[in-house]
Amino acid sequence: MRYILNRLLVAYVRDDMSNHISWMEFPALGGDGEAEGEPKSDLAIWCGRKEDCPSHMLDRPPVWLASVxxxxxxxxxxxxxxxxxxxxxxxxxxxxxxxxxxxxxxxxxxxxxxxxxxxxxxxxxxxxxxxxxxxxxxxxxxxxxxxxxxxxxxxxxxxxxxxxxxPVDVWLAVSDQRRHEISVKRLAALIADHFATKQNGVLSR
CATH class of the missing domain: 3.40.190.10 (Periplasmic binding protein-like II)
Known part of the structure; x- marks a missing residue:
């Protein structure tokens, strides 16, 4: 999973030098388990359960990307x-x-x-x-x-x-406050397209 995402990040940064990105480890599983004081991310990608979505991204259901x-x-x-x-x-x-x-x-x-x-x-x-x-x-x-x-x-x-x-499900969620920003929408679309190609060791529906 990390290998797939790292390749995607390299391609994204090479394509647009105007980005300001903090690529960090998912701090905790589930909304109730998020560590106090952790920075709120614009996007989250995780494996496993749909319910493990960060609490600040619960306005809309997470998007299923693929199964790894x-x-x-x-x-x-x-x-x-x-x-x-x-x-x-x-x-x-x-x-x-x-x-x-x-x-x-x-x-x-x-x-x-x-x-x-x-x-x-x-x-x-x-x-x-x-x-x-x-x-x-x-x-x-x-x-x-x-x-x-x-x-x-x-x-x-x-x-x-x-x-x-x-087959482990992979999910994508976007921050409720940042979902309409162009850069966030673009990165979310890039991630979804990347998994949809079925060429990266993933299974799509």
Whole structure:
């Protein structure tokens, strides 16, 4: 997901040097959970549930952009220490790496069920970037977007254990006060068009 958005941002900034953009991590999940004092963004993009829309963007329903398929990955550095998991039972020999946001994603419930059933052999992190680095370092198995290996050879996809992708919904919301500004409307349209192309590892309706 981060890879897709970063490419979009590069294209947008190159096209218009008049932009003034703060590209930041989503501060919290859900309107009630937003951190006090956090800057109010003009746009928000997130994976998972529609209900996790920021509170200052609730005037209109969020827009569904696409579904990003996720699948398990292992780092190439881990392959010397453990065999490539090919069944769900094989995952018992691997440490499972879990991002906190996944716990709120209905689409990955089968993965979450296995993680929750573990009494040991689980590492939970808040940051998707840290999760990515842990997989690359060979620390264990984690869910990542199904195009992750295309940008890094050291990420090895594991399609066999579950035999399917986990399609995670991606949502877009715009600030109630800023939605009519030309720059905001333009960026929102660019984001929607980017996902609608079906060429960026996403699934559109």
């Amino acid at each position: 398929p996720y699948m398990p990955y292992i780092g190439r550095r881990a392959r010397g220490r453990m065999p490539k998991p090919e069944t769900l039972a094989d995952l018992d020999a691997a440490v499972l790496l879990q991002c906190a946001a996944y716990e709120r994603w209905p689409a990955v419930s089968a993965w979450n069920l296995i993680v929750r059933s573990r009494r040991q052999g689980v590492v939970r992190v808040q940051s998707p970037d840290l999760l990515h680095e842990l997989v690359l370092g060979g620390a264990g198995v984690a869910l990542l977007p199904a195009i992750a290996h295309k940008s890094n050879y050291n990420l090895v996809p594991l399609p066999e254990p579950f035999g399917q992708f986990f």
